[in-house]
Amino acid sequence: MSKEYFFDDLTVGQVVRSARSIRLDRERILDFAREYDPQPQHLGEEAAAGSHFGVFCASGWQTAATTMRLVVETMPIPGGGMGAGVEKIAWLRPVLPDDELRVEIEVLAKRVSKSRPDKGVVTTRTTTFNQDGNPVQTFDTVVLMPRRPGG
Amino acid sequence: MSKEYFFDDLTVGQVVRSARSIRLDRERILDFAREYDPQPQHLGEEAAAGSHFGVFCASGWQTAATTMRLVVETMPIPGGGMGAGVEKIAWLRPVLPDDELRVEIEVLAKRVSKSRPDKGVVTTRTTTFNQDGNPVQTFDTVVLMPRRPGG
Numbered sequence: 001m002s003k004e005y006f007f008d009d010l011t012v013g014q015v016v017r018s019a020r021s022i023r024l025d026r027e028r029i030l031d032f033a034r035e036y037d038p039q040p041q042h043l044g045e046e047a048a049a050g051s052h053f054g055v056f057c058a059s060g061w062q063t064a065a066t067t068m069r070l071v072v073e074t075m076p077i078p079g080g081g082m083g084a085g086v087e088k089i090a091w092l093r094p095v096l097p098d099d100e101l102r103v104e105i106e107v108l109a110k111r112v113s114k115s116r117p118d119k120g121v122v123t124t125r126t127t128t129f130n131q132d133g134n135p136v137q138t139f140d141t142v143v144l145m146p147r148r149p150g151g
Numbered sequence: 152m153s154k155e156y157f158f159d160d161l162t163v164g165q166v167v168r169s170a171r172s173i174r175l176d177r178e179r180i181l182d183f184a185r186e187y188d189p190q191p192q193h194l195g196e197e198a199a200a201g202s203h204f205g206v207f208c209a210s211g212w213q214t215a216a217t218t219m220r221l222v223v224e225t226m227p228i229p230g231g232g233m234g235a236g237v238e239k240i241a242w243l244r245p246v247l248p249d250d251e252l253r254v255e256i257e258v259l260a261k262r263v264s265k266s267r268p269d270k271g272v273v274t275t276r277t278t279t280f281n282q283d284g285n286p287v288q289t290f291d292t293v294v295l296m297p298r299r300p301g302g
Contacts, residue, residue, distance in 0.1 A: 036216035038223055039231035052230040052270075052297060060234050061216045065187035068212050072189055079203040080190040083211050086290075089237035119203075139237075146203060 004078045006148035007110065007120030014107045018074040021100040021131070022066050024058050029097055032062040057094035063101070063137050064089060067128045070103040075124075077145050087123070087140035093130070100131040108140065112147070119144050155229045157299035158261065158271030165258045169225040172253040172282070173217050175209050180248055183213040208245035214252070214288050215240060218279045221254040226275075228296050238274070238291035244281070251282040259291065263298070270295050 033042035037059035040051035048056035095101065109123040122145050128137040184193035188210035191202035199207035246252070260274040273296050279288040 032216075036220045038220070039228075041231045041233075050230070052295075053233055059216075059219070060236075061212070061219050065183075065210075065212045065216065068210070069187045069189070077190075079201070080192045082192075082204055083242060085211075085242055086237065086240035088239070091234060091236055144203075 004076045005145070006078060007112075007122060007145040008148040010107045010110055010122060010145075012107050012110060016075055016105045018070045018103045020070075020073075021102040022070060023098060023100045024062065024066065024095060026097040029056075029058045029062065029095075032065075033059055037061055053094070055094055055096070057096055058099075060089070060091040060137070063091065063095050063128060064139060066101055067103055067126055067137060067139065070101070070128075071105060071126055074103060075105055077143070079146055082144040084121075084142045084144060087142065089137065089139040091137055093134055093136045095130065095136050099136070101128050101136070103128050113144065116144075118147055120147055121145075155227045156296070157229060158263075158273060158296040159299040161258045161261055161273060161296075163258050163261060167226055167256045169221045169254045171221075171224075172251040173221060174249060174251045175213065175217060175246060177248040180207075180209045180213065180246075183216075184210055188212055204245070206245055206247070208247055209250075211240070211242045211288070214242065214246050214279060215290060217252055218254055218277055218288060218290065221252070221279075222256060222277055225254060226256055228294070230297055233295040235272070235293045235295060238293065240288065240290040242288050244285055244287045246281065246287050250287070252279050252287070254279050264295065267295075269298055271298055272296075 040047040041053035042059050045056045104127050106125045113119045123142050125140045191198040192204035193210050196207045255278050257276045264270045274293050276291045
């Protein structure tokens, strides 16, 4: 686990990178798709061949969830962050079996909460890359974070 | 499985409702959190009690993924939809253990694709409700759909 981040530790423009990558192998892609996104392009090579997409790839929601796992490890928030929502998700390239995903988190904006002055609101853009260094997804999230005690 | 929907079958303003709900019990919430979102508020009552959120609840990403499962069942797209991205996700209320989720999908906009005239681009707003009829999440997605052959 990395060091924990309080609101006060972040600077607009700062970029934090994941220390590791996560590989989405065939079985993990199928497990997720069967439970959450059973569309043909996510259910194996044969089903995908008959799909409009034409290529067996991970659900975009699995890419997003895997990205969240890397974000939680890379920028742990003391006591947990409170996600208010997501401004945007863009799926840029398919995530293929055995792709290895890593993330870069950029701080886009921050402000102290008006209603809860012990907390701050931080907007970040997280870009998820595959093992070739190509971006597969970006998402912008807004999270309520604690301020550093006595900070 | 419901009837399949082509681009041409949808009208702006139309609302389609899921035929069933999905229950997120304690084990499903924990399984997802351990793999994708291991923050204290998602890891059981005890861990959550020490979190800023204070309440054991499902990851918002699990709510989104469960919503996708209901969308795939409720509005199946022939050959699979191609998700271009998500405009916005808002998490409105925590999803608690044993909550039962259902969805309503509203067609916000549609247009024929300029680059691929055999397909159309459809924007929908999906609202996810709990068993008390309270909205827990909305997301707006943009999907590329096939046009009805000969339509």
